Amino acid sequence: MKKIAAVALLSLGALLAACSKQESAPAAAPAPAPAAATKIVVGLDDNFPPMGFRDDKNQLVGFDIDMAKEAAKRLGLEVEFKPIDWSAKEAELSGKRVDALWNGLTITEERKQNIAFTAPYMENHQIIVVPAGSAIKTKADLAGKVVGAQEGSSAVDAIKKEDAVFKSFKEFKTFGDNVTALMDLTTGRLEAVVVDEVVGRYYVAKKPDAYAVLGDNFGTEEYGVGLRKDDTELHGKLEKALADMKADGAAAKIAEQWFGKNIIK
CATH class of the missing domain: 3.40.190.10 (Periplasmic binding protein-like II)
Structure with a gap:
């Protein structure tokens, strides 16, 4: 009788275990993929x-x-x-x-x-723009001069790479944008501006009698x-x-x- 009871208990346990497996919570559905950028x-x-x-x-x-x-x-x-x-x-x-x-x-x-x-x-150069008729003809002539460039621009990095030239400036000023720097060049508060060639030549072409571009530059770069x-x-x-x-x-x-x-x- 005990043997029969034991077998019955084992069978019941197996049945309960099977039911438990069947009734377990389903696996969570995978998260939806993020929407494609539009x-x-x-x-x-x-x-x-x-x-x-x-x-x-x-x-x-x-x-x-x-x-x-x-x-x-x-x-x-x-x-x-x-x-x-x-x-x-x-x-x-x-x-x-x-x-x-x-x-x-x-x-x-x-x-x-x-x-x-x-x-x-595209390729670009950091050119030096001076007022028309300026005595500044080369980078060496920037010694003792007030030079400007746009803050955060690659012109600043290019100038500082040429340490001897940079240290020769009387003063180096940075501006929020190139337009303001070129305005200060026009009014005489700056003696030279270092600027991306594509920008500098755009403004020089608009006022060819006001500006000159030096043959020297502060290097070639890529955009x-x-x-x-x-x-x-x-x-x-x-x-x-x-x-x-x-x-x-x-x-x-x-x-x-x-x-x-x-x-x-």
């Missing part, structure tokens, strides 16, 4: 002609504006242009207030520590689009869009509209 927010300095600036109707225009619009169209994305404090551009990008820095952004080893760059799309390092999907897509724009001539067409020639690298 917009890219481009951070820029809106006083940086001809790359990005406001026209007489206060509309954002420029070479980089047109390049970004074309790339976004190819990616099926809406593009929003957000003017930012250019000296705080890396914080704007890492803080996800913008998705890309696209406004004549120079590729440097220092910036590569925090920014993922696309392949360069690229800056993205967050963890934004690998956008980086890959944007690289392809830019490569396609170079290959099919769309980038060259935009360059010719703004510079009169194809300056795409």
Whole structure:
């Protein structure tokens, strides 16, 4: 009798165990995939002609504006242009207030520590602009002079790399934008301005009798689009869009509209 009872108890235990397994809670459903991005927010300095600036109707225009619009169209994305404090551009990008820095952004080893760059799309020089008729003819002539550049720009880095020249200045001033620096050059508060060639020559062409560009410069650099390092999907897509724009001539067409020639690298 005890043996029969024991067998019955074992059978009951097995049945309960089976029921317990069947009634256990179902596995949690996988989290839904994040929604695909529909917009890219481009951070820029809106006083940086001809790359990005406001026209007489206060509309954002420029070479980089047109390049970004074309790339976004190819990616099926809406593009929003957000003017930012250019000296705080890396914080704007890492803080996800913008998705890309696209406004004549120079590729440097220092910036590569925090920014993922696309392949360069154009070359640029840091030129020296002086008033027309100035006695300054070379970098050596900047000794004892008051020199200016835009704060946070690659011009500042380029100047400081040439330590002997930098230390020879009487004073080095930085400005919120290149327009203000060039205005101070015109009024005599500065004796020279170091600026991106694409910007400097744009203003010199507007007032050829007011400015002169020296033969010397502070080096050659390359422009690229800056993205967050963890934004690998956008980086890959944007690289392809830019490569396609170079290959099919769309980038060259935009360059010719703004510079009169194809300056795409």
